[in-house]
Amino acid sequence: MPITELSKNELCDTGIEELDVMLGGGIPTGSTVLVVGSSGSGKTTLCMQYLINGAKKGERGVFFTITEPLFKLTKNMEGFEFYDKKLIESGMVNLIDLRIISERLGLDTEKYTVEDASALLDILRDIADELNVKRLVIDSITALCYRLQTPEMIRDFIFKLGSSLAAMKCTTLLTSEVPPRKFQYSQYGIEEFISDGIMFLGDIERKGDLIRTFQLVKMRGAAHSRTKSAMSISTKNGVELAPLLKSRE
Amino acid sequence: MVNVLIDGLKERISNAIKINQSIGIILPASNYPDLVQALFERINSTPEEAWVYVTVTKPCDNILSQFEFLKDSKNIKFVDCISRAAGINKANDNCIFVESPTMLEKIGLEIINIFKEVDENVKKYLVIDSLTNLIIYNDPDIVTEFFYHIINRTRTKNIHTISLAIEEEELDKYLTRLIYLNDKILKVRDSFI
Secondary structure (H helix, E strand, O other): OOOOOOOHHHEEOOOOHHHHHHHOOOEEOOOEEEEEEOOOOOHHHHHHHHHHHHHHOOOOEEEEEOOOOHHHHHHHHOOOOOOOHHHHHOOOEEEEEHHHHHHHOOOOOOOEOHHHHHHHHHHHHHHHHHHOOOEEEEEOHHHHHHHEOOHHHHHHHHHHHHHHHHHOOOEEEEEEEOOOOOOOOOOOOOHHHHOOEEEEEEEEEEOOEEEEEEEEEEEOOOOOOOOOEEEEEEOOOEEEEEEOOOOOO | OHHHHHHHHHHHHHHHHHHOOEEEEEEOHHHHHHHHHHHHHHHHOOOOOEEEEEEOOOOHHHHHHHOHHHHHOOOEEEEEOOOOOOOOOOOOOOEEEOOOOOOHHHHHHHHHHHHHOOOOOOOEEEEEEOHHHHHHHOOHHHHHHHHHHHHHHHHHOOEEEEEEEEOOHHHHHHHHHHHOOOOEEEEOOHHHO
């Protein structure tokens, strides 16, 4: 996609003010974006905030979890002021446990064959289509890739998923788990090449304290900022970004 | 005698902040208690204004215990950067706690977030107490960068800033660089009041 100024309806705003400014208004609609970070970096919170903010303006969303049970996910999110239970109850934001879907499909929950992966892909597409979602999250693509047995299967799965969701004008966030303090985007080294965008959630040490950071590494089709920002997570405002102070420590 | 001192300080601060967007106050440690008393009395006497008080010096709880009249004040919010780092876990509705004085970006965010909720027509003031203590917890260069950001951001939002710097021989070269970013400098000396 060439870098041109996209109109508002070609952009999917995250509702996180500073992030949307960095993106030039929002994520190009239909993109598949990798949200990368180590454990506790704020990936799930950022993705949930993205879905809830979308739902608040009438865009239906779906959150597929594979890393934690739904009751834990909702319990953790209930503390945030942005989280609105009514949006879940009304079906504007749908929370789905992918492990339960896998079980119901009769798939081996630990390792997927090519046929299993294909069946799962079909069901993800069907759910997105039936619910007419404009925003989709998979938390995490790493846990899903772990079940796919070869790099080719991973590439094929993400490519097909991204393509079909893009056709539905659905903007997708895939969380990617990486070890702390390592500047890598994925566990398998494939996910970042198939994705249209990369958001990197890291941290820096300042006098022994860890400062959360955020960097927009890539966003196809958008002239975006690549500046590293400081990231804050609070129950009142969820994820917020501020310019990172850069003086030598 | 003390009342004369405090009244004198109040008057100087009020006059300076009326005509300047940002003022820096350099004072010896011995005058610090009088100055904060003057500031809090000034804040309490102007309920129509909105104040954010960033404390890196004393926990908010200590301040409220000392200046009980502030407990009912609706026009002041604290950003306490010291309690959590000191292991004090008391909650307070009038106060936002930042985990550590090293989290400068977070301090900046909290300041702006509080002012976002204030009506556009209300006069807004920010107090940083103090630059000296921020330098103790952080590298001086990063405090300078932080202060640049704050001064520029508050200027665009028409927020008046009062920053305190307690004279400290070892930190003087850094404080001088910082404090002169303000529009007006007040040097507090007993003889001046």
